[in-house]
Amino acid sequence: MDQDSARQVTILKVVLLVVIVGGWELSARFGLIPVFWTSSPSLIAVAFWESLKENEITYHTYITMQEALAGLAAGAVVGVMLGLVLGVSRVLGAALEPFVIAMNSLPRVALAPLIVMFVGIGFASKFLLAFSLVVVPIMLNTYEGIKAADPQLINMMRVIHAKRYQVFYKVLLPNCVPWIFSALRVSISFAIIGAIVGEFISARAGIGYMIDSAAGAFDTTGMIMPLIVLMVLAFSIDRAFVATSNRLLRWRDEALS
Amino acid sequence: MDRQKRQLQILDHVDLTLKEAEFVSVVGPSGCGKSTLLNFIAGLTPVQSGAVEVFGAPPGGTEAPLGYVFQQHALLPWRNVLQNTVISLEVKGIAKAEREQRAREMLTVMGLDGFEDHFPREISGGMRQRVSLARTLVDDPRLILMDEPFGALDAQTKLLIQEMFLKYWEENRKSVLFITHDLAEAVALADRVLVMSSRPGRILAEYEVGIPRPRTLDQVRHMPRFTELHDAIWEDLRGEALKAMQGRA
Incomplete structure (x- = not known):
């Protein structure tokens, strides 16, 4: 994209943001939409400020992010390791593949009640739910990354008498890094979904808990405000992740956007 | 399968x-x-x-x-030109200073001075194949x-x-x-x-x-x-x- 169209895109992004937020606010002010059902940006901003002063939103956000990021980290480590084992051991990989795919097609949020029953309503249930959403896609992508290694590169390594572990470290592992990164990216929102759903089932803190309590009081502003905080947060994490990944994977043909 | x-x-x-x-x-x-x-x-x-x-x-x-030059360059995309050229010496366990010096010399023979830091995607097809040649020849195959x-x-x-x-x-x-x-x-x-x-x-x-x-x-x-x-x-x-x-x- 050349500089001119890049600037046009930036301008258009700002215009869209202003139109959406401004349109929402104005319609609420002029009574075109009922504030009771849809709240308004100014109400949300005020609620956010109040909540910030009482350290409420920060606390609940912290709880939810802790659950989500812990689940993401554990899911990534376990997923990558399982994926590598499956990818390196052909027999094991082929044998376990159908089970993994079956697991993956299971709607894992439906596991939530079961998980809560097993480990209770504390941190563990949200962590496990986030973990269960993250681990399978990361494992599958790592496995694919190994399978997708160019056989020509393996042949090249065999001609120079590379040992098996050298082929693994110098070809297979670097080859799955982009695959792992793209799985990690989608996993950020999976992990947050896991934590929130866990909190909906039952919790004493977290964004999900905030939304659930506000819903009980028919407080739309109280429901939307934490959602927007979460959205901004998840968006920032995604941007930071994409920037890091593009820096690290400079050798790739196409960058993420 | x-x-x-x-x-x-x-x-x-x-x-x-x-x-x-x-x-x-x-x-x-x-x-x-x-x-x-x-x-x-x-x-x-x-x-x-x-x-x-x-x-x-x-x-x-x-x-x-023995050296093998493939039809497609078979370069590792995540390694730059120099790192690709040293791979066979690296696998053999030759010290970093020595393998890089030998690789630089061979890259000079192939007219690739100044491209050591480029990734394969950043150079032309002809240059890639020259890197592939350099990688094979640096090992001094019989x-x-x-x-x-x-x-x-x-x-x-x-x-x-x-x-x-x-x-x-x-x-x-x-x-x-x-x-x-x-x-x-x-x-x-x-x-x-x-x-x-x-x-x-x-x-x-x-x-x-x-x-x-x-x-x-x-x-x-x-x-x-x-x-x-x-x-x-x-x-x-x-x-x-x-x-x-x-x-x-």
């Missing part, structure tokens, strides 16, 4: 001995098993029947210093297997790289087994040209080139001996190429 791979006879009574420091080209119609021949020698494909010996040892052994190494390049780039490789070879004299479908290339570079039949591949004919060295590609192309060989080999190949083409159609 290729359990039911068909058993195909790819090569048929191919008897070939390479002399030390000899440059042998093999030409043949596409799909005649030329690449399979190289894979046998490199130890990448196990031999079903018959015998292959590389410097008196079975193929794939660590004793035989035998170099080359599978249509210049086949994917445009005509001008191809000429330049051929010149470069010819010069390197005439100064260093390794044994080379060079697979190509380009008759002019086969004759201009080699000491001996083998002509293979369509599948199952047999050696149809063998020509001593007998053009004195050092050669330059421009001169070679205008020699009567070159034209004579080119025509003779084309005569041999014509029928086979037709057969191979009909086999596909």
